[in-house]
Amino acid sequence: MSTFSLPSRRGLLFGTAAVSAGALLTGCTSNENNDAEDTDARRADAADDAPGKPVTIGFAGPQADHGWLNAINEMATERAGTYSDVTLEATEGSNDTAQQIGQIETLINKKVDVLVVLPADGKALTQVGLKAMDAGIPVVNLDRIFASPQAYRCWIGGDNYGMGLNAGRYIGERLKDKENAKVVELAGLDNLELTRQRTQGFDDALKNYPNIEKVARQAAEFTVESGQAKMAQLLRAVPEFDALWNHDDDQGVGAERAIQQAGRDEFFMVGGAGSKHAMDAIKADDTVLKATVLYPPTMAASAIDLARALGQGKGIGGLAEFEIPASLTLYSAVVTKDNVEQYLPTGFR
Structure with missing residues (x-):
């Protein structure tokens, strides 16, 4: 059903x-x-x-x-x-x-x-x-x-490039007035052209916000398990940042687990694809996940x-x-x- x-x-x-x-x-x-x-x-x-x-x-x-x-x-x-x-x-x-x-x-x-x-x-x-x-x-x-x-x-x-572009624009507008803002990226499989396009769109959008620096990027595998493991690595590598863009809502479930386990909430998260889980979390507004960029x-x-x-x-x-x-x-x-x-x-x- x-x-x-x-x-x-x-x-x-x-x-x-x-x-x-x-x-x-x-x-x-x-x-x-x-x-x-x-x-x-x-x-x-x-x-x-x-x-x-x-x-x-x-x-x-x-x-x-x-x-x-x-x-x-x-x-x-x-x-x-x-x-x-x-x-x-x-x-x-x-x-x-x-x-x-x-x-x-x-x-x-x-x-x-x-x-x-x-x-x-x-x-x-x-x-x-x-x-x-x-x-x-x-x-x-x-x-x-x-x-x-x-x-x-x-x-x-x-539109994979458009996903990255719109994620970057959304994050950029939220952080445009913050000095020395830092963002990190949890990408998908790096051997896929779609992943490279999403990253390119994101990077191009951030060029319009000189106050924002992407300080780390980690590639996951579009799975819950990889999302959790790779997000944990990002959290250890970057003690503090302002926004996270995650390419995929499935791997985002794992990323959220890692974030909760680390007790981190100083940043907001933007997901990708448009899962019901992500939309429910956005509606409840009780986690770091504040938006998702559709890949319908x-x-x-x-x-x-x-x-x-x-x-x-x-x-x-x-x-x-x-x-x-x-x-x-x-x-x-x-x-x-x-x-x-x-x-x-x-x-x-």
Whole structure:
């Protein structure tokens, strides 16, 4: 049973999963009345909740060994179940590249109408994405991007650089009037590009606050255990600081344990991803955790919406475009006590 309620389909595509409109979308205009009439007809036929052509969607997701990854699988399955015209062919989630390639090849052989894939490794799975596209099966590439744009029809995912940027801005604004402010960073896996992007965004934001210095950084592994161990190291290394940015709310549970064990509370903490645990703590306002920067798993539900629209040859309702955009980037909102009620329904366990 799901632990969250999904926002409306329109809300997913135009709210949480915000389109980078300036970069992605251009309007179609014409002086011909016939063209205008055709455009109006296409708009009326855009993807909506009304049943349409039956679509079989193949879904190859991750192994649910992390709260966010589990939410990805749940949200995709739950969203597909709300459509009477969608049949979901879901594989058993896997973080093994070879196994996931085999699962996707099985879906290709079953001739599903559309594929939604969150690859264990985008680069390693690029060839199977190309194989699906060559077979005439459009691919919605979810989050971890393939190495070639020819391997997918549409990419939808989070903004890792934006996560770091918005975390840095939030911390910067809170500390802008404090002299010689010190911050520390509890990062994720350093061998992942997403971790490097989050750190880069954070560092770039802090450049706007010359009174703030990042005095320490430690990489964890997106697990509770690693978060606790690495946070304990940070606390021993830095006797006093003003703010902590933690890249991931799952490892943040461990970080909070280390903080409590050390009896430290002179700083505030900003998390990452948007777990229900983090949002509950922010709402209660009784720990050092004061905010979290979203990396919304609702992208999986939106990916199903996009796959259905692709399978039915429709665009997105409310836009002038005839076709589904080539890419959609979600916005990394900062959740605080002031707005946590708005985002609680998307919090994941």
